[in-house]
Amino acid sequence: MTTGGKPIGIALVSGGMDSLVMAEFCTRESDLALLHVNYGQRTEAKELLCFHAVAEHLKVPASRRLVADIGYLKRIGGSALTDGGSTSRKRTLGGRGSPSRTSRSGTRTWSRSPSRGPR
Numbered sequence: 001m002t003t004g005g006k007p008i009g010i011a012l013v014s015g016g017m018d019s020l021v022m023a024e025f026c027t028r029e030s031d032l033a034l035l036h037v038n039y040g041q042r043t044e045a046k047e048l049l050c051f052h053a054v055a056e057h058l059k060v061p062a063s064r065r066l067v068a069d070i071g072y073l074k075r076i077g078g079s080a081l082t083d084g085g086s087t088s089r090k091r092t093l094g095g096r097g098s099p100s101r102t103s104r105s106g107t108r109t110w111s112r113s114p115s116r117g118p119r
Contacts, residue, residue: 006031008064015050023058033064040074040082 009030013019026032036051038044048067055065074082 008033010035013051013054015047015054020054032060034060036067038069038071040071
């Protein structure tokens with residue numbers, strides 16, 4: 001399907017800076033339609049506001065904005081994005097996991113999802 005000579009391109013947009021930049025690039029080759037997914041994340045309200053702000057900035061009409069609600073995934077749990085508290089454990093440099101932050105003293109801390117089990 002095309003509108004105004006360009007094909008319609010669908011961009012998945014959270015509302016963050018990465019989404020804005022990616023969606024802006026998409027406008028070069030397509031007329032944009034935006035998809036936002038609410039999955040029960042703790043920051044859902046703020047992300048939705050930012051999604052609409054991105055859409056306004058890019059002049060995407062309301063008819064080409066879709067918000068999908070799959071909040072039922074929150075029932076599965078096990079994610080710091082949806083659960084009330086963070087479940088990640090901090091480890092020192094040299095351990096397995098992924099880097100999470102650098103402390104004021106310059107020590108790198110690591111976190112690993114408890115669902116991965118001990119190593």
